[in-house]
Amino acid sequence: MTLIKINAVIFDMDGVIIDTxxxxxxxxxxxxxxxxxxxxxxxxxxxxxxxxxxxxxxxxxxxxxxxxxxxxxxxxxxxxxxxxxxxxGKPMQGVVAALQACQQQGLKIGLATSSSSDLIASVMNKLAIRDYFEAIASAEKLQYGKPHPEVYVNCATALGVEPATCLAIEDSFNGLIAARAASMQTVAIPATEFAGQSRWQVAHHQLAHLGQLKSLIENI
The missing domain is CATH 1.10.150.240 (Putative phosphatase; domain 2)
Known part of the structure; x- marks a missing residue:
């Protein structure tokens, strides 16, 4: 499979950035x-x-x-x-290293989450990572949340990039379907107990944790 060079990485929040x-x-x-x-x-x-x-x-x-x-x-x-x-609240493994790796590669960084603005603020404050994100999109007030792709499309628009040049990182199948429907490249990082399930094959890549993202984006 030939993939388009990525210009941005868009993170889901719950289960990807913070262990909630x-x-x-x-x-x-x-x-x-x-x-x-x-x-x-x-x-x-x-x-x-x-x-x-x-x-x-x-x-x-x-x-x-x-x-x-x-x-x-x-x-x-x-x-x-x-x-x-x-x-x-604790960050998921490798969060800061992954965000820093994206910056080092010159990639724009976004957040696309189903969570509400007060939850987003709580996570950003707790982990002190708000400055890494150039765009934050919430499905809170959209007509549809994930697995509908709108929140991902909105985040790409806010970043000023085409969805096809974005790499979306998800831990849930609903989120993964949303990112695929938005025509994004995808990384699945499911919880360890679900990592062996065949449904994750719909993702372009699967990682065990965010600490492995640096190597992946250097080779895309």
């Missing part, structure tokens, strides 16, 4: 269980990468509960994850 996916799943299960939704951590893994309001709607469609208030439930989950970030 287990927190998302724990909080999701805890909040929804209080509403009578019988889901497990394994069930919550299916919604990884989905925007929070779409996630809540997804479970409501399967297990309707009385007095449905998507915004209130979504905010309760977000607040729980922000608390986790502020108290326990």
């Amino acid at each position: 996916e287990p927190a998302w799943q724990r909080v999701e299960v805890a909040v929804l269980s209080q509403l009578g939704v019988p889901i497990t951590l394994a069930d919550a893994e299916k919604t990884t990468g989905m925007r929070i309001d779409l996630l809540v709607h997804y479970w409501y469609q399967k297990y309707p509960w009385p007095e449905y208030d998507n915004q209130a439930v979504s905010q309760q989950i977000i607040d729980g994850v922000i608390h986790f970030i502020e108290t326990e």
Whole structure:
């Protein structure tokens, strides 16, 4: 496969930059269980990468509960994850080295996430990495979140590059589909326990962690 030379690297946030996916799943299960939704951590893994309001709607469609208030439930989950970030949040392996490698290669750096602006601010503050990013795009107020490609297209536009010249880094299948639909080159960095699944073959590249990104971008 011949790939176009990349001009930018666009990172997903949760599960790529910061280790929040287990927190998302724990909080999701805890909040929804209080509403009578019988889901497990394994069930919550299916919604990884989905925007929070779409996630809540997804479970409501399967297990309707009385007095449905998507915004209130979504905010309760977000607040729980922000608390986790502020108290326990840690960067994923190789984050700063990967960002520095992108800069050294003269690549523009963007962020394309389904997470809300308050969550983004919490992560940027906690890890002190905001200055690395030339563009930050959130699907928070878009009509559709991932796996729809709009958030990735918006990020490429903000960076001033064509989507086909972007390398998108994702840990979730929903995010990977979004990046592929935006015509981007892709890197999958799934959680270790899911790394052997055949679905990641849809990505152009698969890495174990961001510490391996420097070698990859030097050879693309």
